[in-house]
Amino acid sequence: MTALDARVRDEQAVAEPELGFETRQVHAGAIIDAEAGARITPIYQSAGYVFESFDDGVERFAGRSARRAYSRNDNPTNVVAARRIADLEGGLDGVLVASGQAAIAAALGALAEAGDHILAADRLYEGTREMVRGLLRRQGLEFETLPIDSDEEAWVRAVRPTTRAIYAESIANPLGEVADLDLLGRVSARTGVPLVVDNTVATPYLNRPIEHGAAIVIHSTSKWLGGHGSAIGGAIVDGGFDWDPERFPHLHAARPHGAPSWAERFGRGAYGAYLRSVVVLEQGPTLPPQSAFLLLHGIETLSLRMERHVENAHAVIDALRGHPAIARIHHPSLDADRAEVVARMLPRGAGSVVSLDLAGGREAARAFLDRLELVSQMTHIGDVRTLAIHTGSTIHGKLDEAERLALGVTPGLVRLSIGIERADDIVADLRQALEGLER
Incomplete structure (x- = not known):
């Protein structure tokens, strides 16, 4: 075995198929660095890899070798x-x-x-x-x-x-x-x-x-x-x-x-x-x-975070349901017409994107977003932090009003990506930002 062979063992699925999701998210596909003994997959900051010989290079480029090129x-x-x-x-x-x-x-x-x-x-x-x-x-x-x-x-x-x-x-x-x-x-x-x-x-x-x-x-x-x-x-x-x-x-x-x-x-x-x-x-x-x-x-922490994301999303929905400033809350769990599909497709929960249709339209959305303190106003979802954006003036800003409305994007629509902070803190920030925004 050459030094190059010893450097890194071939990739191996450390996790067996019968292992649970939580175990596989930590172990599946791991590379073991045999020389240094690193348990964490290293950053291989290299554009290419040394060929052992002329023929080795030919085999790699032809796809007949398991070694990378x-x-x-x-x-x-x-x-x-x-x-x-x-x-x-x-x-x-x-x-x-x-x-x-x-x-x-x-x-x-x-x-x-x-x-x-x-x-x-x-x-x-x-x-x-x-x-x-x-x-x-x-x-x-x-x-x-x-x-x-x-x-x-x-x-x-x-x-x-x-x-x-x-x-x-x-x-x-x-x-x-x-x-x-x-x-x-x-x-x-x-x-x-x-x-x-x-x-x-x-x-x-x-x-x-x-x-x-x-x-x-x-x-x-x-x-x-x-x-x-x-x-x-x-x-x-x-x-x-x-x-x-x-x-x-x-x-x-x-x-x-x-x-x-x-x-x-x-x-x-x-x-x-x-x-x-x-x-x-x-x-x-x-x-x-x-x-x-x-x-x-x-x-490695996906399952833990998703459980918290889903739990917090429901806490936000429960806290804001019926708020006078909100005309409608969008979340799969609230879709009565497709409740059976949602339950069948998403038995562990329906994600953490919650969109609020503010009754006061664009100006209400502006006031709400600019009052937020804990929640970040930015274009992203899936962060550990709770995020918010007015999609009609940003993500859907290139569409005309008729096109936006055809997609369900109303003037007051604010998309929230609920993070993993303490639910009470998220709710408190959303509530204070909604104060005075009546129908």
Whole structure:
């Protein structure tokens, strides 16, 4: 064994499948540094890795060696974080990228090309919608949306020969509509079109889309997975799928130098291999290893934080329900029309994004936000700190009023991301900021 071999053992899933979520969030996918004995995954701050010989370099670049060639798509710190997220989601493998937006672009880019069709639920994060109607449309992708509560047959009828993905958020941002992933999973199975789910708001602690039929799961790791708001990042998890050669010929096409196709070599994991070895390698949306290191530390406490996030969200809802300044509170737990779907999809709780529709409109929102003391006014969610933003003038600010109202974004809508502070302190700050804002 060479010194390089001794430096780091191959990645290993330390956690066994039968171990609980709380154990796996600490141990899954860990690298053991054999030389230094470090138990914490180190930051591997290196652009590349030394070849043992000429032939070793050839084998690495041909993909015939398990050893890594370059950090653009194969940094050890990043690999550990990606595999840990994949383990928690129940996937085959994962890849980290530079942001949640990069994750969406890379995930869809590995499925579709110009002229292809993406079918999506109509309730999506505005940043996703902006990319869909802008950059991705200019690159030749066609997007169609259906109401999130459409029935199974409506989804099946909307699938075309050119459809390459069905796309949804498990919990939509900012109003908290919950997708019926069981229904969408059945549509995927019937049509051969993979279900892609953005699971950022729910996290794998509250919902695991692969268990409901999703083929691919996306995260903005900057949010609850990291939790501390100190590093931007994104993740894509390959859940495995039977890749139809007619819909996805690029996964079945012959590769250079007689190499087997992605599907021949990796089977149901062909997508993840193609994503890492082609899309991420060629486009280069690389996450810095320092960010992956911070992400790993966040993941270790995910279950504890999510329990507190959910508990605090309900405390806020209970405290503000019926307040004269609030016309409506948005949270999945309050959606009576889809209560059965919410209970089935989110048995551990429905997340911690709570949106307040202030009866006094934009000026009431301005007064409320500027009075906040403990709660931070900023554009972010999933932080340990409670955050607030007026979405109509910021995130949805590029839309006209009719477009905002069609999405349920009223002039007085304020999105709260409830943190893990003492619930009484959060409530007290919200209450004092609401004082005098009557209907």
